Amino acid sequence: MAPDIGRRLRRGATSGAVVAAAVAALAASQAPEAIQPTTDNAGGDRAVGTGEGTPPSGEGSATGDSPYYTELPPLNTPPKQPGVPGTGTGPLVVTGPAEAGIPATVLSAYKRAEQSVRSTAPGCNLPWQLLAGIGKVESGQASGGRVDANGTTFRPILGPALNGVGFANISDTDDGAYDGDRVHDRAVGPMQFIPSTWATWGQDANGDGKKDPNNIYDAAQAAGLYLCANDRNLALKADLDRAILSYNRSTEYLNTVLSWFEYYKRGTHQVPDGTGVLPVDRSDNRRPGGLPGTTTPTPSVPVSPSPTSPAPKPGSQDPKPGTPGTTKPPTVPTEPTPVPKPPVTSPADKVAALAVAGNRQLTAITDSDFTGVPRAAALDASGKPVAKVNVRFEIVGATDTRFAGGKSAVTATTTSSGIASSPALRAGEKAGTFTIRATVVGRTLGAAEFAVSVTERQADTLVRVGEDPLSAATGTAFAQELQVKATDKGALAPGVLVTAEIVASKTDPKPATEGPTFKDASRTATFTTATNGTLTLKAGDLLAGDKAETYFLKLTAPGGGTLFVELKVTGSDSTPDPTPEPSEPGTPEASPSPSASPSPSSSPSSSATAPTASPSATVSKA
Template identity: 55%
Template sequence: MAAHFGRRLRKGAATTAVAAAAVAALAASQAPGVTTEDQGRQPTGAQAAPDGIDGGSADDSATGNGGYYTDLPPLNSPTTSPSPSAGTITGITGDSEAGIPATVLDAYKKAAAELRQSKPGCNLPWQLLAAIGKVESGQARGGRVDAEGTTYSKILGPVLDGNGFAHIKDTDNGAYDGDGAYDRAVGPMQFIPSTWAWAGRDGNGDGVEDPNNVYDAALAAGHYLCRADRDLSVKSDRNAAILGYNNSQDYLNTVLSWYEYYLKHTHSIPDGTGKLPTHRSGEKPGTRPKPRTSAPATPKPGKGGSAGPSPSLPGTPKPPTTSPTPTPTDTVDHLANGGTGTLSAMAGDTFGQRIVVKALTKTGKAVAKVRVRFTISGDTDATFTGGESVATVVTDSAGNATAPALLAGEKTGDFQVRALVVGRTVTGIAFPATVAERQADTLVRTSDTALTCTPGGEFTDQVEVKATYKGAVADGVAATATLVKSADDPTENDKGPYFKDADGKTVRTLTGLKTDADGLLKLPKLYADDTTGPFLLRITAAGGATVTVELNVAAAMPPAEPSA
């Protein structure tokens, strides 16, 4: 659909009839795969994600699959920027829609710039953030933010109580959304509290992760889209990222339409002067109040004492007349260990086994199609495959959820991986894990050339050894080299061959050595004092591997006398 719109934009054919047909086509599209598990997702166009990682369920998507603006970009291409004196709504549709409030636009660009540094392989364009921001909140309600990027009042989605939207019970005690019974999406990028708890970022450097701040929200959205090692320059990855944000085919089509529109042109407009969208998903024709054109009044406290949506947003849905059908998640009583044993690995290696948990009812029955979130915590740089510290997995038909492969970082020590059920408060499981330093079980010299030197001279050849562990190259392994007194006395010798430090002083023990990527370690040059005789150099690697090299210092042989 986005490509179809692109062709019309390029051709410039923009009739009222064509526009109406396009909107109708988007609204009517219905993707396959909707089941009773999807209750509370988009009323039309909801598309069930496949079992697996980061599929975008209602209670694990960024937004909870709540409502969104369905307005489409104009059919005429955006034109050049209006003059600085131009008002918000200039009378030229292309200019009006292409304008993005200055602070909001700055937040998108800064978030994309940060992702270019931290995740260059993601290739996140700021225009994609702008498209999602347009569809989620109308660019923070037309840029109604203060100088730091915080919205003047909270932007709240509908109550996710199962009445027309997802059924997500409160996960934050109302801290973000002011609702102690059910969750609501919060802020300009519409994060639900349970997702913000692990996806939130500090985008403006004030030390706070605030979903109501457009810099924080935009950076969090960028990292959320870039999960699972995605490359957003690839169409399939980009589509998967958008569907993970809100699992609806209609939502995908709408976001892509704005994305293509913003790629053609956009410009900055003053904060607070942006044009608000007027249509939201799930609304019946004629039920929405006319949009306000003036600045909104101070909102009255909503449910739970928080500020509710502005009058220009849809009201809170009516309470359900019947209780929602229990989902598999509602039946989970606890998580059990699915057979995970001791978790340990050397720095830089993949852990030998993956974490498995089982979702069970109170009677011990396995529960399928339940999302389990695995979170790495502690002072560690260990990650899951793809470089993330959080991964969400769907339980299979046996109730098992298997976490992605766990990769050890360079930090050694203990940490934990915690497993929790998404969307339900039940006791989780913590799995202890340990990262040990890199080790070698074998050290061998790479040459068999004899190492000899005359008193007061220097050895021609440098000592080089290769480290392996279980037959594989052992890179990055710490080692020490000491000139010892004898094979039975490992203390440092006080005479014979020596190394030199940076100041040229005599050194007979070297520490802080490490093997290179090929497992090789080449020592500095060796020198000899005036003492002659055989000497020993012992190299020891982490893990206990050692090799002892013999050195000989002998006076030069006198030249042979000529024969008579």
């Protein structure tokens, strides 16, 4: 099967069946939906979102203000030239001054660092030419590109001991681990970090498991993050100057780096590793050569003898001192010049296809973590996995779902099995569908895409807690508290968005146009259930309105939960019951007259003899 996969990939490179088979084999070796340890940079080991914002020491600098090369670039930069005649459609050959040439591996490291930092800090606007300018001034582009295939210098690049004699006085902070000096610190590597700064900003950008200041990939990425600290925007001149001065607090240093930065922006070209032009004039020693006790790059151009003397033949011995007509040539260090080698191919260049590994569709409910994460497989032309490839995962669409750390885009690195996994993914409060797109950093290969959906939290039942009637007089507020419990399939349902609406009828629940309102004078509102699945309207949250009648509060939730709560509005009881008024004359219902009430005079009459009563009767007849 494997040979067949290879042939098919070589013909069509990325047919669906072949990629699927290769991806399935890779995914099978991973734990199901395992969330791999993720990185935020090109191959780094920092968790996403951590470390980038830590500012450098306010009193120090990245290099401890160590010496630097002071040579300036040529004034003119010739334009790029077309390919060599007769090469057909071969690659473009770029010519230009030797000073514009940057060794292949070093150039690759600068560009990779720019891509990585821009993926996590796009507002910094880091240009790789700035890294090249600093690398030129600090180490002559890693001693002219004298690095191995992994990007590590053949021998450590060390600055002088920072012992306070002509330099800063920095006592040892790393026990000699990086600089071999247990008394004082020294600047280390192609970007010349002092150990204490490297301890904070060191990176593992080439994925070899080490943070090595002598590795150009690690050092370039660390330098990029350092320059972007404190939310700098390097597109602004003030921030650019501050960033460079944070590297070395010297106005001459600033001007030298800016000169190379502008020079490289006008045009550069790639040269084989080990063949870069080496600067010789340093800020602490204006004479060619170097500083005793440091590893100084060997000039790539041999020193010519005096014009008055014949050029020595190869293999011949130097003329004896004092021989007439001859001049003894200066002694050149005997460090062997490495044989030029072809440009190093980065892991990304080996990738023929990037495919989905694992689930293509991811789902979650609002305000919760996804159970799985996007995983992509990098494959070469034969279907084999490619390790150490930088894969960018980006959320595309209108959503508030984010990766860990609140990021909408992150970069992870493929493992030895060719799988890159994004950080944990958390759904926001907005439901809907969107896409997560995975691409190979620095390449234009087809993307691996994931369909993502976020659904609302649901409740299939809403039940009122308590049965106290809700009533209020017109013009007042309901003084009773209303509490409702939401459940879904019998379990409490927290975080459910419940819609509340005041309606005129339970059987015909049309929105009411008068009567009760919420405090904001509206008759519709939304509420979210608490962690215990309950929803509470406190006393005073509902106002009765000015019309006495019975209304209903209708509550609905995604998932089908519905509840009607009766709201009774009565007439105002602020006026007491009417007191009976005195009746008008002749009205039977009027208050009893005094004659109808017992009186002292009536008592004797009740006990009087009949004769006593006769006269009155008589009178009445008269």
